Amino acid sequence: xxxxxxxxxxxxxxxxxxxKNAIEDINLxxxxxxxxxxxxxxxxxxxxxxxxxxxxIPHFHKGKMEGAVVVNGKNTREHTVSQMAEEVGLVFQDFxxxxxxxxxxxxxxxxxxxxxxxxxxIGKRINENxxxxxxxxxxxxxxxxxxxxQKQKLAIAAVLALKPKILVxxxxxxxxxxxxxxxxxDITNRLRQRSDLTLLVVEHETEEVLHASRIALLKDGSLVKxxxxxxxxxxxxxxxxxxxxxLGIPRFFKSMxxxxxxxxxxxxxxxxxxxxxxxxSEKYEKMVEAEKSEQKALxxxxxxxxxxxxxxxxxxxVKALRGIxxxxxxxxxxxxxGQNGSGKTTLAKQFNGLLLPSSGTITVDGKTTKEQGIFxxxxxxxxxxxxxxxxxxxxxxxxxxxxGPRLRGVDKAEVKERVKEALSAxxxxxxxxxxxxxxxKSGRQRVAVAAILAVKPEVLIxxxxxxxxxxxxxHSMMEMVKHLNESGSTIIFITHHMWVVAEYAKKVFVMKDxxxxxxxTTREVFSHEKELLEAxxxxxxxxxxxxxxxxxxxxxxxLSNYIVGAKx
Amino acid sequence: xxxxxYLDYKTAYHKLDARVKILLxxxxxxxxxxxxxxxxxxxxxxxxxxxxxxxxxxxxxxxIRFxxxxxxISSLVMWNFFSSGVTPLFWVFEVESLxxxxxxxxxxxMIVSMGVVLISTTRNEELVMGMIKMRxxxxxxxxxxxxxxxxxxxxxxxLTISQAQRSRGLDLESGNILERLKKFLPLLVPxxxxxxxxxxxxxxxxxxxxxxxxxxxxxxxEMKMGAGDYVILTLGFLYLIASIGxxxxxxGNITGLTRF
Numbered sequence: 001x002x003x004x005x006x007x008x009x010x011x012x013x014x015x016x017x018x019x020k021n022a023i024e025d026i027n028l029x030x031x032x033x034x035x036x037x038x039x040x041x042x043x044x045x046x047x048x049x050x051x052x053x054x055x056x057i058p059h060f061h062k063g064k065m066e067g068a069v070v071v072n073g074k075n076t077r078e079h080t081v082s083q084m085a086e087e088v089g090l091v092f093q094d095f096x097x098x099x100x101x102x103x104x105x106x107x108x109x110x111x112x113x114x115x116x117x118x119x120x121x122i123g124k125r126i127n128e129n130x131x132x133x134x135x136x137x138x139x140x141x142x143x144x145x146x147x148x149x150q151k152q153k154l155a156i157a158a159v160l161a162l163k164p165k166i167l168v169x170x171x172x173x174x175x176x177x178x179x180x181x182x183x184x185x186d187i188t189n190r191l192r193q194r195s196d197l198t199l200l201v202v203e204h205e206t207e208e209v210l211h212a213s214r215i216a217l218l219k220d221g222s223l224v225k226x227x228x229x230x231x232x233x234x235x236x237x238x239x240x241x242x243x244x245x246x247l248g249i250p251r252f253f254k255s256m257x258x259x260x261x262x263x264x265x266x267x268x269x270x271x272x273x274x275x276x277x278x279x280x281s282e283k284y285e286k287m288v289e290a291e292k293s294e295q296k297a298l299x300x301x302x303x304x305x306x307x308x309x310x311x312x313x314x315x316x317x318v319k320a321l322r323g324i325x326x327x328x329x330x331x332x333x334x335x336x337x338g339q340n341g342s343g344k345t346t347l348a349k350q351f352n353g354l355l356l357p358s359s360g361t362i363t364v365d366g367k368t369t370k371e372q373g374i375f376x377x378x379x380x381x382x383x384x385x386x387x388x389x390x391x392x393x394x395x396x397x398x399x400x401x402x403x404g405p406r407l408r409g410v411d412k413a414e415v416k417e418r419v420k421e422a423l424s425a426x427x428x429x430x431x432x433x434x435x436x437x438x439x440x441k442s443g444r445q446r447v448a449v450a451a452i453l454a455v456k457p458e459v460l461i462x463x464x465x466x467x468x469x470x471x472x473x474x475h476s477m478m479e480m481v482k483h484l485n486e487s488g489s490t491i492i493f494i495t496h497h498m499w500v501v502a503e504y505a506k507k508v509f510v511m512k513d514x515x516x517x518x519x520x521t522t523r524e525v526f527s528h529e530k531e532l533l534e535a536x537x538x539x540x541x542x543x544x545x546x547x548x549x550x551x552x553x554x555x556x557x558x559l560s561n562y563i564v565g566a567k568x
Numbered sequence: 569x570x571x572x573x574y575l576d577y578k579t580a581y582h583k584l585d586a587r588v589k590i591l592l593x594x595x596x597x598x599x600x601x602x603x604x605x606x607x608x609x610x611x612x613x614x615x616x617x618x619x620x621x622x623x624x625x626x627x628x629x630x631x632i633r634f635x636x637x638x639x640x641i642s643s644l645v646m647w648n649f650f651s652s653g654v655t656p657l658f659w660v661f662e663v664e665s666l667x668x669x670x671x672x673x674x675x676x677x678m679i680v681s682m683g684v685v686l687i688s689t690t691r692n693e694e695l696v697m698g699m700i701k702m703r704x705x706x707x708x709x710x711x712x713x714x715x716x717x718x719x720x721x722x723x724x725x726x727l728t729i730s731q732a733q734r735s736r737g738l739d740l741e742s743g744n745i746l747e748r749l750k751k752f753l754p755l756l757v758p759x760x761x762x763x764x765x766x767x768x769x770x771x772x773x774x775x776x777x778x779x780x781x782x783x784x785x786x787x788x789x790e791m792k793m794g795a796g797d798y799v800i801l802t803l804g805f806l807y808l809i810a811s812i813g814x815x816x817x818x819x820g821n822i823t824g825l826t827r828f
Contacts, residue, residue: 085778393757
């Protein structure tokens with residue numbers, strides 16, 4: 001019996017209008033029932049490979065394809081994408097654009113309808129699949145009223161309704177908060193136990209791929225390594241070399257000289273105790289004190305942004321903010337975290353006057369945002385929107401970056417100077433004449449930041465600055481932001497990436513349902529796992545592991561430096 | 569951000585069969601074309617208002633109030649240029665031409681209102697179903713409903729984009745028309761780009777879910793005309809016949825309107 005579900009032979013593909021192959025000579029077989037995770041840095045060709053499996057390449061994207069993809073005995077060249085839909089289900093990263101019905105039930109019905117399945121059977125499939133992803137109670141709701149995580153679950157149910165033998169998911173959790181991610185991974189976990197279903201998931205959150213049967217690492221269009229998940233995940237060096245995030249736990253144990261590396265917090269706790277290591281309380285207390293006194297020093301100045309009983313209702317009647325009290329001091333680096341829809345972005349839009357409070361007050365430097373107005377306030381409080389494509393419109397980087405200062409009447413020579421400074425701050429020297437639209441996502445993100453920096457704001461707000469970037473890009477983006485903070489800017493960033501918070505924030509505000517649930521230094525906040533869980537958040541595995549040891553360590557290096565009794 | 573045009577209420581109007589609602593839209597379209605004289609339009613105006621109220625669609629009309637206001641004023645003035653009467657008022661205005669422009673303006677507002685009622689009370693899928701049952705090909709119905717669906721998506725991305733550009737110091741409220749138009753460029757390019765991108769994913773998602781996989785297709789949504797539907801439809805046709813009849817009998821014109 002042949003139990004190969006997908007067979008990829010010598011597959012290469014070049015998009016029309018590009019000079020390089022997006023994927024190059026890929027050979028990969030998926031066994032029936034296996035769960036393969038595809039990882040790799042940006043532009044590695046992960047999505048390209050994913051859409052080859054259901055035939056979007058070569059049918060939807062026009063380009064040059066060589067080699068063959070055979071799915072359940074069907075060659076993708078010979079079948080249209082629609083015909084393949086019963087074999088291969090595809091879930092996209094963008095959960096907005098892949099839903100198009102006005103109600104949850106009909107969204108699930110759409111696929112089976114196209115295959116002329118009888119009405120009664122469609123009804124059965126709707127019930128089954130909505131129950132499977134736990135959305136049964138939402139069956140009459142319009143998808144647009146669901147949360148991000150629920151939308152993605154719906155997309156999965158809609159695809160499963162066609163009873164595909166292979167399910168391909170392209171970064172299904174990228175835009176989701178940690179607990180919604182877990183919801184999706186819970187589904188993935190149940191799916192992988194079905195022996196009739198083969199799973200291929202593109203993912204870059206290393207912690208979430210622990211359950212995969214195999215991992216394939218991709219770089220520059222080529223397969224670098226394919227192997228059992230545990231084996232690959234222990235290869236910390238390879239992850240670092242590829243620009244991917246290695247797991248914190250094996251990284252720590254490797255730095256301690258171990259060769260058999262634990263992967264999960266459970267395994268790590270056992271291994272740590274077995275080794276007989278202890279954390280120096282004295283050194284730890286000293287570090288905690290130092291952080292607290294740094295916060296105190298910042299708070300001795302006048303607050304730059306001050307909210308008192310701040311409430312905000314959208315015209316539709318939704319209460320987005322329900323009484324926020326907070327102070328942000330000059331020179332701080334603050335993270336705002338919380339579930340999708342908890343009010344993070346609404347709050348941040350109050351800071352530069354884009355939205356004005358329905359009641360309560362918000363002042364920037366002592367004056368209310370209302371009396372200052374968005375035009376004047378925008379000069380002092382720069383706001384980088386989540387999606388750089390929502391602001392870029394110029395044909396060259398120079399034009400884009402000089403747009404802000406020119407609007408504000410800055411003279412020509414000065415504009416030129418500022419553009420130069422801003423571009424060097426974001427690491428884009430020499431890219432002046434490039435077309436921003438032809439740059440990578442991380443490049444466009446940098447252009448967007450430079451465009452705001454050129455106005456020389458004192459406060460910089462970044463809404464999800466690391467979403468859609470790979471680990472190396474996230475790292476360098478945040479290093480750049482850190483530099484800005486060190487040279488005096490106050491930084492406020494919104495994010496779902498907990499490791500970014502752990503690594504870069506000095507202070508954290510946790511939001512839930514329009515209220516502040518928790519605030520404190522990053523270390524304090526991450527020590528409250530239970531409250532974080534209430535806000536649908538979860539610290540990275542490494543921090544969970546150190547919490548179990550009774551100390552909250554944000555970085556691998558901290559822990560290794562504070563250990564006593566190590567045999568090194 | 570709430571951006572759906574369909575309003576999820578449970579009014580009697582929502583419960584009407586989509587075919588009836590589409591036909592009512594067409595019936596009113598034809599019926600109100602029968603009269604030149606705004607006085608004769610009063611019953612139709614009242615009927616449209618009645619439908620707006622019982623279907624609770626006024627909310628969607630309020631959303632487009634600025635567009636309506638612009639249309640209202642320009643139409644009230646412009647029609648005077650294209651029509652003339654015998655009793656001069658001032659400039660291009662005559663009593664007859666003014667009456668005519670009032671009725672044309674009402675006509676436009678009523679058609680917009682009926683369209684709003686239709687879209688606010690009918691799900692996209694019902695609209696497609698209704699059109700298919702009235703013998704339109706599935707793909708055509710789907711295309712029409714998709715373009716309606718795009719409106720709120722584009723509107724919400726326009727909102728985000730204008731916020732992003734205002735944060736950068738773009739002031740959309742000042743300057744003359746030419747200057748303002750130029751200021752819209754930073755809005756239009758991103759709207760265009762993100763729409764193209766979304767449409768691309770939309771297309772991929774459609775095909776990946778088997779759109780057009782088979783010649784025939786089933787529908788999960790069921791549509792049945794109830795007794796109420798037939799009553800409303802009969803009343804609708806009576807109104808249409810009455811309007812046409814009155815027109816043919818020579819009622820509803822403006823005497824003294826010489827050019828229109």
